[in-house]
Every structure is written in structure tokens, then in C-alpha cells.
Amino acid sequence: MSSATLREIARRAGVSVDTASRVLNGRNKETWASTRERAERIRRIAAQLDYTPNAAARAMVGKGTHLVGALLRNAPDAPLHYLESYEAILGLDAALDAAGYVLCLVRCSEVPTPGREGSRVFRERMLDGMVVFDSMTDAVMADVERLTPRCVFLDANVWRPENCVQRDERHAGRLAAQGLVDAGCRRLVFLELFEFEGAPHAFAERRQGAASVARKAGLPFEQKPVVFLPGRLAEFAPRLAEMLDGGTGILALTAGLAQFVATVAREAGRTPGRDFALACCDENQGIRLAWPGLSRVTFDRFAMGRQAGEAMVKLLTERRGTPSCRLRGEWVPGTTAVLG
Template identity: 35%
Template sequence: MSVTLKEIAAEAGVSIYTVSRVLNGKNKEAYQPAVKRAEKIRSVARRLGFIPNASARAMRISGATKVIGLLVPDVHYATIIDFETMLGLNSRLETHGYLLTLVRSTEVSKTGDDLPDNIEDTDEDQWLIDHPSPVFQERMLDGMVVMGLIPPVMCQLVSRITPACLWLDTNIKEAQNNLRRDEFEAGKLLGKQMLRRGYRKIIAVLPTYPEEPVRHYSFSERVRGVESVIKATDVEFQEAFLEFEDFTVAPLMAPLRDQLAPDVAILAATDRVAFALLVEMAALGIRPGVDVGIAACDRTRQTQSHWPDLACVAVERFELGIQAADMIVSIIKSPRHACKSKTIKWGWHEGNTLPAVTK
């Protein structure tokens, strides 16, 4: 239970006003009695376990809380990819003098259980927008960074409640307040590498997630990028999907196994897909980079540590967080709460799993 100024005042035998001034550093201690009184108040505060409210103090001084929220999907599985970006975001915000706090998407609006019984299905989304959660409204945030796959209705609500908002790697694409990776370019880069190395067929392995039919923009953009490169060629292109529930590759590999060859390349949509494929291929005695080519549309620190030889496109997730921090601070300071959107480019990690096809 938190300690109040009233409790400290009663223990120290002074007024609440005096306690407030001392603990906020505004007390004049020009003579000895005032010094002793201040020392007593601080001593009582320490003994009772009083913790100053930095946000409230900042609000009184500058009108700002110096706290920024990071809105993330409320799912049971969080990838290490997101964590890398969070670390970069938090690290940079500290240098700007801000604190970062996580906000789950379920904290933004009232739940479906609160919907009126007589409401029409078509009006449900609008009702949720018009009835934000008190928990969310009472958060004292200077701004919000929205990251990942957030439902469209939730995005509308956040835009309405939080003027200073940055859309980080979401399905929102605007000319302002938007930071995302160029996933189309990532697909093109991977497609060009496979085409240049002489592969006659590309099999794209993509995951399915419980958010279907809403999907993160990266999947369709990566596929579109590959297709744009090979459309004028005779290279075959095929899509295969992993089920989210167990993420096992065995049912997928059974029909694909006979198609694999040294001149066939597997495009793993994410590094998690690549790892799942690697495990199953090892069990079947299929050698990546020898019996079949394989490359991933992503690279994380986990990939770097456990499979450094995997050929893949790469982007610095930590750097993505740093740029996001700079942008949200710029948005907060802007009178119009706006800054120009940015797109992050990809690089190529060579590895040894996508060799040139031997004729």
C-alpha cells in the first residue's frame, strides 16, 4: 500500500503543505530549524517507504508526464524480434528523458462483455471506439507508440485518444507518423538473389496466425516483392502454409519433399519458419544449401546466434527502436503532433544456404 503525504505529515507533526514542499525540493532551508524539520520529514518518508511520483512531479513542473506508452498486441506469444525493437526504443527514450511503459491492446477499449445486449453487429466496432477503457484513459502518457498487428478498430480508438502517436511496423501506412520496414523491397532483394543464382523454382513457406483474415502487411508485401522479380521469367512460384496451432512442419513437408532439389529454393517468410524447417529437414536427412536452397525474409539476434550461416535479408531491429524513439519525441514536441514518415531499408546476409545452382 502506498504511503500518502498526509501520513508523513501526521508522523512528522507538520502540515501536508510543508511535506509537499520538502519532498519536491521547494522548501527554503536558510535557517537551522527549517533544515532540521526537512531532515525529519525526509527521514519519516524513508522509514514509511514513501516513493515519489516522478510523473506527477514532471506534470506539475512542465505539464508533461515524460512517459510514453508502447501499445503491443495482447497475444500469448511474443517474438524476440519485438523485444529487440523494444530495447532500442527504451534505450533511446532514456537519453531523451522519457520513461517507457507497456500497454496491452486489451487495455485500450472496454471488452466485448461490456457491449449492450441490444446492439447491432454492425455497430459493435463504433461502440468500442466511443467507449474507451477507463484504465487506458487514466494513463498519463505524453505519447503512444503502436507496434505490430493491432486490430483496425483499436487503431481508430488510439488515434482518437492520443494525438501524439507513432505507428511502428503496423498495417497503418500514412505520409506522417509512420515507421515501417520496406517489406516489398525485402521480397525483391530475396527474389533477385534466387534468380541470379539460377533456381528454377521458389517455394514460399508462410505461417498462419489466429488473427486471420487480418494479416501483418509484411507477409503479402514480401511475396509481392518476389513475384515482381520473377514474373517475366520461367521460374515457378508456389506458396505453402504452416498452421499456427502447433507450427509443425511435418504435415507440410510430406507433399513438398518430392519437389525439393538443388535447383529449388525455399523462401522462409520469417526466421521462426526457417528454424522449424531446419529441424524437420535435419530429421529427414535433407541438407540446407546442398539438397535444397533456403533463405529467410528476416534475421534476428537469435538467428545470428543459432544459425549464422542462414542466407537472409536483414534489418537492425534495435536501430528500428532507436529511430522510433526519435520520431515519437519529435511528434510530441511538434505543435501539430506530426513528423514525416520513414521506411527502413534491408541489407543482405550471404550465409551458405543459398549457393549458386551448378548446371
Template identity: 30%
Template sequence: MRRSARRPTIKDIARRAGVSQSAVSFALNDRPGVSPATRERVRRVAEQLGWQPSTAARALSGEGAATVGLVLARPARTLGVESFFLRLVSGVQEALAERRLGLLFQVVEDVAAECEVYRRWWAEHRVDGLLVVDPRHADARPGLLDSLGLPAVIIGGLESGSADGAAEYPAISELRTDDAGAMASIVDHLYQLGHRRIAHIAGLPELAHTRRRTHSLREAAGALGLTEVRSVSTDYSDAQGAAATRAVLDDARPPTAIVYDNDVMAVAGLAVATERGLAVPGDLAIVAWDDSVLCRSTHPGLTALVRDTGAFGRRAATALLALLDGEPAVHVLDERPRLTPRGSTVPLAASRQAHGKALGS
């Protein structure tokens, strides 16, 4: 249910004045592009609705300071060893610093707590916009943020066809990642190397990107006639990554290749293979979803998906700044991460010959 009491937004002004949101932005920011009559009508409607420029808008014109919010609903214990979010936040901060905006960051245990933080920040006028990470299945957050009138950027992209898709909300932009295409590139790489049994050590099952990767694994495998593929969910930690690796290696027909949803779990999987006397890549191929110094520091180096995560964060922050400038929401598919082969994946026949071991058929 939508909240009845909320800050009036540019969307409200545009609807009442009968003009576009861009025209409202031009009129309120005294920019060319609208007639004097339209400018006066927009300002009159804004006054009637009690609209006030956000602190972000004042900061963008050099009149003050503002804050953007980011809440992460993941167990805090999983954050200390994973470099992805640190690199993402670094990129976000670079873009915000150029416009004199601060970043308010908070870690909570679950989405319910995250939503409570949003309500509190809105009530206290603590933030003027939000960066939202880890989109989920049947995500309630876009509807909440729309009801509060808080501009936001969804980082990662909601599920296609979701009833709460960001496209329904004019103040919510979306920076999607091509998880399906990235997973398909991994499956094709492993297939070309001779692998026919592939396991996927995935992240949290409720996350939209986990569901996209799992679905893409099944689709890509099916197109190639592969029937022995599976996904196992974890919390992204090294402990659960190691436990999941042991579980799939205990199968009657264990995988010859494992794809991990982050670098930390991939390194933990490599350690499990070593403790069991399995050679990588002779007995087992390993692929990490996100490249990092960890992937480049192991022996062998780990094949990984490479992207500039800092630049990804900068693009997300820039999209939010555009919303705060009064620009319309956008829905952008970001560039696909590039699969970079290293020593953990080589042609299966060559690895068998090199290590003198035969894998099960």
C-alpha cells in the same frame, strides 16, 4: 464513428485559432517564432477548449515523468523464442530513457482487445502517446487513436492506399519498412543461384507486411518468368514453421529454396530438412527474414536479411517524441535490410556437384 468526448489537442487549437500546429507548439511552449498577438490568441483558445499540457510535455521540460504505451496483439506463446521484439523494445527504451519517459507494455490476444486497452489508457490518462506495431489490412487503429487524440507512431507501415492510411491523421507518424524491396532482393539472389521453385513460409496473413512480402514475391517471380512460387501463412512459431516446411516439401514438385519470415521458423525448417535427410544447401536453400544469433549459430549459417533492429526501435521512439514535442507527423521509409549470404544458399549447380545429388527438374 468518432467519439464525441475526447481530450482537446494541438490540432484542435490550431483549427480554432487559424494557425499552423507548429505555431501552436511555439506559442504554448513559449518558444520564439510567433508574434505576441498570435501567442496570446493561441493561449486564449487553449484555455477555452480546456487544453492541458500532457505529462509527456512536462517531462520533456524536466517537470515530471511520462509514459508511452505499446500493445502487442499476438499469441504470447510466440514471443518467448523470437528475438525481434526484444531488440525493438530495447531500442525504444534507449530513446525514451534519454527523455525520462517510461514504457507501458501489454500483450493481448487480438486487435479488439488492443483497442480496448487504448480506450482504457486514454480514459485513465495512463499514456501520452503510443507505438503501434503489426499494421493490418483495413486497420481500424489509426482512426480510433485519431478520435481519442492520442499521438502515435505506426511501426512497419500500413498498406499503400488503405482508407485508414496514417497520412490522413496529423497526430500519427509512420515508419515504413521496405518489405517489397527486401523480398525482391531475396528472389533475385535465389534466381541468380539457379533456383526456380521458391516457397515462402510467411507470418500472420492479416498483417500488412505479410501481404506486402507475399505480393512482392509474386511480382518479382513473375518478372523473372518463375511460375512455381507459393506462400504459406503461420503464426511465426517454430511449430507452425516446421509444419509448413513439411507441407511444402511434400508437394509433387517441392521447392529448391524456402524463405522464412523470421529466424525461429528458418531454424525449424533447417531441422525438418535434416530429419528428412535433405542437405542444406545441397538439396534445399534457406533464407531467414530477420538475422539473429540463431542464424549465425547453425551449420550451415543461414542467409538472412540484416538490419539494426535496436536502431529501428530508437527511430520509432524518436518520431513519437517529436510528436509529443508538437512537431508535425512524418511518414518515413526506413532503410532496406541488407541480404547477407551465408552457407545455406550457394549456386545450385555447385551444391549439386558437392553433394552428388540431382534435384528434380
């Protein structure tokens, strides 16, 4: 293990200990060519000496750990919940990393509660801030904000004047429904997931946006909730197949439901874009790559995550909040929101 110190690195580089510290801890402003060259020299010497910064010492000096948590609903009983959030997590991490912060994933089951100790990040107050994803119970939110007061809410069921970044889900619902109306559909069937306590805000807001378009167009609007589990999907499939007629527009809440519709249609000998119209309020990377023709609302979750990360950096470095914002997606016409 290396015994190199900041003082030794500074001596070899011909700079002050403070300058060496700023460079190696990611706090150096490298605006000019001379400062960039000096920083590279310091990093090169540190690498040659196998120098490793001491996080604990840095925390004591700087009054912070430079660790930021991302609180997710994923828990042992739902390890793959909301996989689309990974795109936003990558954007969040990019913004934090650029400012010298490290992202730490925290599951909601790690939050301390009466009778449960919780994880080290809470017991030892390891986090400078927390980015909260998705929907959390009021009790969890109260504990998180008590233990980590500096919070930013990313695509979460929280809306406040500051530090909230959301997708405009009503707008997404309106875009998808309008695509089906423009295709000449005579009725809209909104395929959604059964709501549960603390369900993501997107569930209701996409439906509300779509329903408003149907009302304006004077079209029937039917809600069809689905339990998205293998056995229950199989039970619903025959009912769905009966809806796939020439005048119907199927509006899927999620990309997974759109894929379910396509599977049922194929087994029934029907094709979206020919025998019925299909649109989706959302997408994911798999859809973009494997089914680019799906008529859908596209959205840059990476950019949303980056924006939340920048809000967190501002909150930590300037002690100022960022006005909350809702970001809008765009309609991709595709080939399925068509009546053949």
C-alpha cells in the same frame, strides 16, 4: 520515506529551484563542463537526501506525465506474439529514455471497448503519446487515437505521410528471391503463414517482392501457406520434404519457418546449401548467433525503434510530425542459398 524537497536541494546546491527541477527531471541542457558539474552536484545532493521526484506533481506543473505507451498485439491468448518486436522496443526505449520519457507496455486487450473498461493508462489518461506496433483492427485504432491523439506507428499496418516507420518488406522479399535466382534455382517455393484478418503488412509485401523477382527471371513461383502450430507443422512436413530437390529454392517468410525447413530437411537426410537452396526474408537474434550461415535479409530493428522514438519525442516536444520512412535491410549471402 524522505521529506526532502526541491527547495532544500536547491539551497544546498546554491542554485534556483527551477534549475534543480530541470536537472532532476531530465530537462537540463548540459552542453558546457560547468553545467555538467553543477548538474552532478545537484544529483549528488538529491541522492544523499534520498529525494524521489513526485510524478503526479510533475505532471500537474508540466502538463504531461512523460509516459509513452507501446501498444502491442500481445494479449492473454497470445502472450508471445511477435517476439522480434522486442529488438525494436529496446531501441524505442533508448530514444525515449535519452529525452526523459518512460516507456510503458500496453497490450491491445487493455484498450477500452464497449463493455470493457480498459486499463488505467487509458482510464486516467496517463500517456503523453502512444507508439503503435504491428497490426491493429480499425476499431482498436479509432479508440487509441481518440484517447491518445499523439501516435507514432512502428512496423504497423498504418501508412501515412507522417509519423510512420516501417521496414521495406517488398525490398526484403526481392533481396531473398534474387539470392535464390542467382544460385541457379529453377523454381521458387514461397513458404508463408496462413494470412488472417489484420495480418501484418509484411506477410503480403514480402511475397509480392519475391514474386516480382520470379516473374522477371521467368521462374515458377509457388506459394505454400503453413499453419505455424506444432500439430499442423507435423502434418505439412512430408509435403515439404518432397519439395527439397536439387532445382528448388525455398524462400521462408520468417526465421521460424526457415528453422522448420532445416529440421524437416535434416530428418529427410537433406542439407540446405547442398541438396536444395534456402533463403529467408527475415532474421532474429537467435538466428544471428546460432545460425549465421543462413542466407537471409538482415535488418537493424533496434535502429528502427530508435528512429520511431525520436519521432515521438519530436511530436511531444515540438508538436511537429516526422516524414514517414521505410528502412531497407541488407542481403547476407550465407551458405544456404546455394545449389550443390
